[in-house]
Amino acid sequence: MKRKISLFVPCFVDQLLPEVAVDTVKVLRRIGCAVEFPEDQTCCGQPALNTGYWGDARPCAEHFVRVFKNADFVVCPSGSCVSVIRMFYPELLAHSSLREDAAALASRTFEFSEFLVKVAAVTQVGATFPHTVTYHASCHGLRELKLRDEPLQLLRQVDGLKLIEMVRSEECCGFGGTFAVKFADISAAMGTSKAESVAATGAEFVTATDPSCLMHLQGILGKRQASTRTIYLASILAQDSLAQKSSAQERP
Amino acid sequence: MSQTAAQRFLHDAAVKSADLMHREIIQRGMDSYDVAHLKGRARIKDWEAAREKCQAIKREAINHLDRYLLQFEEKVIARGGHVFWAANSEEACTYVKNLATRLGVRTVVKSKSMVTEEIQLSPVLEKAGIKVWETDLGEFIVQLREEPPYHIVTPAMHLNRGQIAKLFREKLDPAIDSDDPAYLMAAARRILRQAFFAAEMGISGANFLVADAGVIAISTNEGNGRLCTSIPRIHVVVTGIEKVIPRLEDLAVLWPVLATSGTGQGITTYGTLIGGPRRPGEVDGAEEFHVVLVDNGRSQLLADAEQREVLHCIRCGACLNICPVFRHVGGHTYGTTYPGPIGSVLTPHLNGIQEFKHLSYASSLCGACTSVCPVKIDLAHHLLQNRRNATEAGATKSSERLIFRAWRYAMLRPRMYALGGWLVRKVLRIIYGLGLAGSILDPMRVWNRYRSPVPLPSESFRARWRKDLAAN
Numbered sequence: 001m002k003r004k005i006s007l008f009v010p011c012f013v014d015q016l017l018p019e020v021a022v023d024t025v026k027v028l029r030r031i032g033c034a035v036e037f038p039e040d041q042t043c044c045g046q047p048a049l050n051t052g053y054w055g056d057a058r059p060c061a062e063h064f065v066r067v068f069k070n071a072d073f074v075v076c077p078s079g080s081c082v083s084v085i086r087m088f089y090p091e092l093l094a095h096s097s098l099r100e101d102a103a104a105l106a107s108r109t110f111e112f113s114e115f116l117v118k119v120a121a122v123t124q125v126g127a128t129f130p131h132t133v134t135y136h137a138s139c140h141g142l143r144e145l146k147l148r149d150e151p152l153q154l155l156r157q158v159d160g161l162k163l164i165e166m167v168r169s170e171e172c173c174g175f176g177g178t179f180a181v182k183f184a185d186i187s188a189a190m191g192t193s194k195a196e197s198v199a200a201t202g203a204e205f206v207t208a209t210d211p212s213c214l215m216h217l218q219g220i221l222g223k224r225q226a227s228t229r230t231i232y233l234a235s236i237l238a239q240d241s242l243a244q245k246s247s248a249q250e251r252p
Numbered sequence: 253m254s255q256t257a258a259q260r261f262l263h264d265a266a267v268k269s270a271d272l273m274h275r276e277i278i279q280r281g282m283d284s285y286d287v288a289h290l291k292g293r294a295r296i297k298d299w300e301a302a303r304e305k306c307q308a309i310k311r312e313a314i315n316h317l318d319r320y321l322l323q324f325e326e327k328v329i330a331r332g333g334h335v336f337w338a339a340n341s342e343e344a345c346t347y348v349k350n351l352a353t354r355l356g357v358r359t360v361v362k363s364k365s366m367v368t369e370e371i372q373l374s375p376v377l378e379k380a381g382i383k384v385w386e387t388d389l390g391e392f393i394v395q396l397r398e399e400p401p402y403h404i405v406t407p408a409m410h411l412n413r414g415q416i417a418k419l420f421r422e423k424l425d426p427a428i429d430s431d432d433p434a435y436l437m438a439a440a441r442r443i444l445r446q447a448f449f450a451a452e453m454g455i456s457g458a459n460f461l462v463a464d465a466g467v468i469a470i471s472t473n474e475g476n477g478r479l480c481t482s483i484p485r486i487h488v489v490v491t492g493i494e495k496v497i498p499r500l501e502d503l504a505v506l507w508p509v510l511a512t513s514g515t516g517q518g519i520t521t522y523g524t525l526i527g528g529p530r531r532p533g534e535v536d537g538a539e540e541f542h543v544v545l546v547d548n549g550r551s552q553l554l555a556d557a558e559q560r561e562v563l564h565c566i567r568c569g570a571c572l573n574i575c576p577v578f579r580h581v582g583g584h585t586y587g588t589t590y591p592g593p594i595g596s597v598l599t600p601h602l603n604g605i606q607e608f609k610h611l612s613y614a615s616s617l618c619g620a621c622t623s624v625c626p627v628k629i630d631l632a633h634h635l636l637q638n639r640r641n642a643t644e645a646g647a648t649k650s651s652e653r654l655i656f657r658a659w660r661y662a663m664l665r666p667r668m669y670a671l672g673g674w675l676v677r678k679v680l681r682i683i684y685g686l687g688l689a690g691s692i693l694d695p696m697r698v699w700n701r702y703r704s705p706v707p708l709p710s711e712s713f714r715a716r717w718r719k720d721l722a723a724n
Binding site for chain 1: 265270275279579614618619636639640641642652653656657659660662663669677698701702703704706708712713714715716718721722
């Protein structure tokens with residue numbers, strides 16, 4: 001029986017990085033899942049939650065729960081947004097009438113690589129990507145969702161891909177949402193240190209479980225006119241040998 | 253006009269995060285700490301179990317603080333010591349100053365204590381005409397530089413040996429001609445030895461107050477702690493009330509875990525237990541023994557059920573060491589006694605949320621601090637709760653409140669959200685098309701100061717879904 005997946009596309013991915021979600025759909029369909037996209041979805045509430053506006057985050061979280069509460073599985077191409085749903089909704093919605101729906105939903109909500117490896121038990125998705133790649137361990141996937149090896153298991157199965165480990169791969173890239181703007185100097189300094197770790201590997205691409213880290217890092221790398229480019233995990237896994245010939249060089 | 257703490261922080265953070273020499277010194281220090289810390293953890297058979305044990309000990313102590321502190325006090329008094337309960341900095345400083353004045357103290361030697369930094373004890377003593385010597389080498393160095401400790405465990409980690417040699421040459425002895433660490437240490441030791449023997453009073457902190465035994469426990473590496481507490485006639489311990497632990501046997505896990513988290517050592521070079529003044533027949537120890545128990549906002553934090561566990565902190569410095577913000581802005585930028593994640597969580601409680609809320613925002617919430625804390629304080633979560641407390645107290649800007657109100661309005665209306673997203677992309681594309689990226693007209697100019705612009709696709713994912721993905 002086909003697993004039915006409701007895709008949750010984080011707001012910034014929807015608006016700025018649509019390719020990330022397109023590739024997520026491609027991979028999920030390739031491994032035999034049925035994917036739907038509930039169009040009433042907006043945002044998990046993280047921007048308000050993390051800035052301290054819990055009063056504004058709460059109705060947004062309730063909206064999320066209402067939109068997804070009947071889903072079999074929710075899969076999301078961002079460990080950070082999943083960690084909000086799994087780790088922070090219980091506290092945010094502690095006095096909400098949707099408290100129990102939220103808790104049940106959290107147990108069916110997964111980050112993309114987590115879903116592939118832990119739920120679907122798939123590591124080989126038939127991808128080909130003949131490039132050197134280094135991996136940045138996005139903070140919330142790593143520390144909130146405890147995903148240390150899952151993304152690497154997927155990358156190791158990609159045909160032609162050569163993985164190069166970077167130093168301090170588990171140190172934050174400096175994005176942090178509104179932090180990147182409120183404390184731009186610190187954020188950029190952290191991003192620069194990360195960019196230096198990336199550069200030291202000499203890899204062509206840097207990947208991660210969170211497109212927000214990659215968006216930030218791409219900005220830093222772009223400003224430095226570095227040759228390494230960012231690519232989201234699903235965008236690597238979506239590449240098959242046919243796609244390789246035409247589009248590998250055009251991806252964000 | 254004088255700057256607020258937040259403005260000062262932003263300014264100093266900008267300067268320090270661009271200071272490449274600073275970054276190199278700190279990164280090198282942290283890299284060697286990382287190696288030692290991991291090696292140290294590997295020596296403990298089950299690190300997670302050790303953390304859980306330490307958490308349980310501290311939780312028990314904090315939840316029964318009244319009982320354990322009284323038990324500690326009773327034992328100390330029974331041995332002829334004195335215990336003074338100080339509600340705030342002023343009371344603590346006044347007690348020590350009056351004691352020193354009454355007993356004719358002219359020279360004080362101090363071993364490392366963050367609480368004395370917190371209550372600003374040294375300036376009070378100096379104003380009373382008393383000479384105060386910091387005897388921990390790092391503290392001695394920052395005292396010569398007339399600056400506060402950079403880090404709660406390694407106060408002078410921001411300096412390399414060349415800078416220290418230059419400092420010693422200027423302040424101690426113009427004949428100092430080498431930056432060899434052993435040579436510099438010997439130079440400091442020669443001067444400090446004289447201070448130890450001149451001092452009438454030694455002031456120390458305490459890593460733990462052991463309730464059942466009624467003793468203070470101190471972990472040190474340089475031996476100065478023992479000299480401070482055993483040579484001078486009077487020994488004063490200045491410590492926070494949260495340092496109490498129930499039983500002597502708890503040190504069996506707390507001492508190695510503290511050392512491992514602090515420096516990567518299996519245990520520190522010296523572990524000292526002191527429970528009162530010198531008794532008849534003993535060859536050393538102070539004639540008078542005083543313990544000053546400092547509250548200074550701690551009982552208020554104790555009353556906060558959500559954040560009470562912040563009092564579990566054993567001041568190991570592990571959260572500072574792993575914090576990428578600390579690594580880039582350095583300890584002095586915080587402008588607080590306790591820098592780094594624990595300081596950002598604690599300072600708003602001790603010194604006011606209005607003035608220090610910015611510290612809770614100055615974090616990417618990466619959670620590295622939570623992952624290393626040996627007593628399992630969920631620091632990242634507390635930073636988030638501080639942010640919530642700040643907005644609920646109305647301490648944030650009205651423009652920001654308005655933005656989030658508007659954001660919420662749109663997020664509850666999917667079509668408005670989609671339209672808003674489209675509009676923002678459209679406007680930014682026009683601005684960038686006119687070559688105005690980074691100009692005053694660019695709402696993303698702060699982002700673009702350090703980064704290339706974010707991609708602005710003509711279609712959102714939801715548009716593409718409807719067009720060519722939904723049907724598949």
